[in-house]
Amino acid sequence: MIRARRAKLQVFRIVAFVLFGAFFVVPIYAMFEFSTRGNGDAPRTLDNWKAITTYPDMVAGIVNSLELAAITSIAILVVLVPTMVWVRLRLPRLRRVIELISLLPLTIPAIVLVVGFWPMYPWLGNNFSDSILTLSFAYAILVLPYAYRALDSGLAAIDVKTLSEAARSLGAGWPTVIWRVIVPNISSALLNAALLSVALVLGEYTIANNLLYPNLQVSLVSLGRTNAGVSIAVAVASLLFAFALLIAISFVGRPRRMRSEVA
Amino acid sequence: MVGGRRLSLTWVGAVPFLAYVGVFLFLPTLIIAVGAFFGENGFTFANFANLSRSYIVAATVNSIILSAVTAVAGAVLGALLTYAIATGNPKGVVRRIAVSASGVLAQFGGVTLAFAFFATIGPAGFVYLWLAQHHLDFYSGGFWLYDLRGLMVVYLYFQIPLMVLVFLPAVDGIRPQWREATESLGGGTWHYWRYVAGPLLAPAFLGATLLLFANALSAYATAAALINQGGIILPLQISNAITSEVGLHEPGFAKAQAVVLIAIVAIVTALYGVLQRRTARWLT
Numbered sequence: 001m002i003r004a005r006r007a008k009l010q011v012f013r014i015v016a017f018v019l020f021g022a023f024f025v026v027p028i029y030a031m032f033e034f035s036t037r038g039n040g041d042a043p044r045t046l047d048n049w050k051a052i053t054t055y056p057d058m059v060a061g062i063v064n065s066l067e068l069a070a071i072t073s074i075a076i077l078v079v080l081v082p083t084m085v086w087v088r089l090r091l092p093r094l095r096r097v098i099e100l101i102s103l104l105p106l107t108i109p110a111i112v113l114v115v116g117f118w119p120m121y122p123w124l125g126n127n128f129s130d131s132i133l134t135l136s137f138a139y140a141i142l143v144l145p146y147a148y149r150a151l152d153s154g155l156a157a158i159d160v161k162t163l164s165e166a167a168r169s170l171g172a173g174w175p176t177v178i179w180r181v182i183v184p185n186i187s188s189a190l191l192n193a194a195l196l197s198v199a200l201v202l203g204e205y206t207i208a209n210n211l212l213y214p215n216l217q218v219s220l221v222s223l224g225r226t227n228a229g230v231s232i233a234v235a236v237a238s239l240l241f242a243f244a245l246l247i248a249i250s251f252v253g254r255p256r257r258m259r260s261e262v263a
Numbered sequence: 264m265v266g267g268r269r270l271s272l273t274w275v276g277a278v279p280f281l282a283y284v285g286v287f288l289f290l291p292t293l294i295i296a297v298g299a300f301f302g303e304n305g306f307t308f309a310n311f312a313n314l315s316r317s318y319i320v321a322a323t324v325n326s327i328i329l330s331a332v333t334a335v336a337g338a339v340l341g342a343l344l345t346y347a348i349a350t351g352n353p354k355g356v357v358r359r360i361a362v363s364a365s366g367v368l369a370q371f372g373g374v375t376l377a378f379a380f381f382a383t384i385g386p387a388g389f390v391y392l393w394l395a396q397h398h399l400d401f402y403s404g405g406f407w408l409y410d411l412r413g414l415m416v417v418y419l420y421f422q423i424p425l426m427v428l429v430f431l432p433a434v435d436g437i438r439p440q441w442r443e444a445t446e447s448l449g450g451g452t453w454h455y456w457r458y459v460a461g462p463l464l465a466p467a468f469l470g471a472t473l474l475l476f477a478n479a480l481s482a483y484a485t486a487a488a489l490i491n492q493g494g495i496i497l498p499l500q501i502s503n504a505i506t507s508e509v510g511l512h513e514p515g516f517a518k519a520q521a522v523v524l525i526a527i528v529a530i531v532t533a534l535y536g537v538l539q540r541r542t543a544r545w546l547t
Contacts, residue, residue, distance in 0.1 A: 005452075009350055016347035017357070020340075020423070024368060026390065027379035027420065033389050034382035079280055086276035094277055101284050107532055108292070108525065109481030111498040115521040116291020118505050118514060119298075141287050205373045205484040210502055217374045221488050224378065228387075235378045246367055 028239070035233035048229040049237075055227075058234060061219025064132050065202050068215060072139040073197035076147045077190060079140070084151055085182050088160050102148035105141050110206040113141070121211050132213040139207070143200050147193040154189020158182075192249055199245045202238060295525075299518040310519035319500060319520065325411055326497040327527075330479035333418040337479075338472040340419070341426020342434075348427065349434040362431070365424035372421050373484035380417045381489070384408060409490050417485060422475050429474055433467035433542055470538030477531045480524065497524055 038045045053059060080102075087095050105113070117138055124134050160182065167181045183190065205217035214222075216238060224231035302309050313319070348361045384391050384401075385408060394401065407413050437460055445455040483498035494500040497520060504517035 013347045013350060016343055017361075020344050020347075024364070024420070024424075027376075027383045030383035030389055031375075031379050034387070079283055083277060083280040090273045091277060098277070098280065101288070105288065107528065109483070109498070109528060111481065111483040111501055112295065112521040112525050113291055115501060115505055115514075115517050116294045118517070119294060120291065137287050141284070144284075144288075200370075203370075203373055203375070205488065209484075209487065210506055212506065217484070217488075220374050220378075224374075224488075225491070228381070232378050232382055235375045239375055243367070250363060 031232050031236045031239070035229055035236055037229065048227075048233040051227075051230050052234055052237075055223060055230065057214065058219050058223050058230075061214050061216045062234070064214065065204075065216035067133060068136055068139060069198040069201040071133060071136040072143060072201050073194040075136055076140045076143055076197055077151075077193060080144070080147055080151055080193075081183070081186075081190070082178055084148075084155060085160060085164070085178055088155060089164055099148070099152075103145045106145045110142065110204075111210070113138070114207045114210040117207065117211060132208075132215065135208060135211070135213055135215070138211075139197075139201050139204060142204065142207070143197040146196045146200065150189050150193035150196060151186070154186035154192070155182075157189075158185045195245045195249045199242050202242060295518045295521050298515055299522045302515050307515075310513075310515040313513075313516050314519060314523065318494070319497075322494055322497045322500045323523070325495050326480055329411055329414055329418065329496060330476045332415055333422045333479045334472050334476035336415070337419055337422030337426050337475050338430075338468060341423045341471075341475075342430055342468060344423060345427050345430045345434050349431060349437075353435075361427070365427040368424040369421055369428055371424075372482060374488040376417060376420060376485050377488035380408070380413075380420075384416075411495060413489065414486055414496070417489065418479050418482065421482075421485075422479060425475060425478060426471055429471040430467060433464055437463065466538045467542040470535045470542060473531050473535040473538065477528045477535070480528055480531075 035048045036044045036046060038047075083098065087098050121134070124130070124137075128134070163181050163185065164177045167177045172181070202216060204215065205221070208215040208218050209221070216234075220231050220234055220238075223234070299310055300306055300308070314323075344361075348358055351358050380388075382388050386402075386406070391401070402408075408416075441459050442455055445459055450458070481498070483502065486496055486499055487502065490499070494503045501517050501520045501524065504513045504520060506512075
């Protein structure tokens with residue numbers, strides 16, 4: 001009876017993996033297929049891929065998003081790392097509060113957040129700058145929970161207190177402690193947080209679209225209305241880039257976890 | 264006095280972070296919460312009264328139907344996939360691939376996902392063309408990819424992987440010894456699922472379903488990229504009310520809708536938290 005059950009279980013597992021696998025793989029394959037289609041009965045071609053650079057709006061969108069990704073990932077690290085180290089060392093009472101705040105954006109949908117940003121951005125535009133790069137302020141909020149978790153597990157794996165006390169007793173100032181002692185010890189967590197931020201920013205559509213800034217995804221949608229083939233080629237390219245980033249994360253970013261994540 | 268000064272200097276270290284989240288997280292939230300009660304002529308409840316407009320009611324109902332259907336279907340299908348994963352070798356390569364793929368695909372929403380389904384089952388998608396050639400035209404009853412039914416299919420693409428991520432720890436917590444114990448007491452497969460595994464997994468399953476519901480309710484990008492016109496779900500209506508694309512620019516009204524959305528999400532998320540704690544009781 002147990003053997004019969006095993007066999008049934010194996011059949012179920014194989015059927016499940018094949019069906020679910022198909023559901024998840026076929027749409028991604030379909031984008032490759034669509035973007036390499038020739039006209040009519042023409043053979044497969046890379047024309048759509050080559051045509052990407054002939055759409056200046058698309059190129060501008062790609063450049064905008066890459067710049068936003070770079071600025072956002074650096075900015076979130078610059079704000080978060082010193083704060084998290086400082087709170088661990090000197091303000092332990094605040095740690096729970098910082099964690100709660102950092103994870104809060106997970107529960108606020110982006111479409112709700114953008115309603116709050118709507119009156120703020122014209123003001124920023126009039127008094128500061130109307131560049132698309134100001135979106136970094138909003139994007140840093142979106143990536144905050146993910147960056148926080150990555151950095152938290154990195155910091156949990158090292159003894160921040162002993163390291164910084166040792167450095168301080170040798171005469172190091174706080175900037176030296178953070179830059180030359182803590183940062184080299186959590187390098188994989190930093191890279192992890194930065195790559196996650198890049199992946200999230202490159203995929204962002206909700207905020208840019210509603211604040212009327214043409215980032216990669218917004219340009220994709222508008223190009224999709226005139227030339228589906230080329231826009232899908234760009235989508236595949238950005239998807240490959242995101243996959244490469246995530247694979248990179250899985251290689252560099254397995255920070256040793258001494259302490260389980262705070263639930 | 265030295266102590267007092269040191270304390271205040273210590274607090275300064277947290278100021279940049281707090282100032283930043285104050286301006287870009289709490290200020291927008293405040294703008295929504297307060298702005299929902301203001302119109303052009305000051306304080307008003309009109310924004311909330313306007314929620315009874317028929318197209319908003321319809322969009323809200325659609326949003327709830329979409330979220331409920333994809334949450335339940337995603338939870339059931341995701342639970343089957345989770346079971347297939349959990350019964351395999353815990354260190355096997357199949358499991359590693361399935362789990363990391365779920366991690367990626369659960370985040371895989373938005374424009375690319377809409378394009379992927381357009382390229383698959385859109386009017387020029389290869390699956391559609393191939394099936395149509397074989398006399399299986401699934402649009403013969405009308406083109407449904409750009410309405411609620413299409414969104415349901417597309418949303419399952421990120422709902423199922425999310426279910427796997429959330430539900431797998433609970434299924435992993437089930438011990439094979441419990442099944443053996445059931446059998447040694449004379450129970451069969453039915454008894455095991457009905458009286459042992461089922462009741463143990465029920466809170467985790469319900470909790471995960473609620474999380475999927477909130478996830479679908481909050482999603483905007485996929486629907487916006489797939490459907491160019493109109494606002495069949497609440498997030499699209501919110502977008503219409505802030506960007507003046509459809510003529511009427513009503514910031515206060517957008518805020519009232521945002522309040523409704525965040526209220527539903529908050530209630531559902533709180534219930535999820537309660538059920539998670541119940542699961543955590545035996546899952547360690």
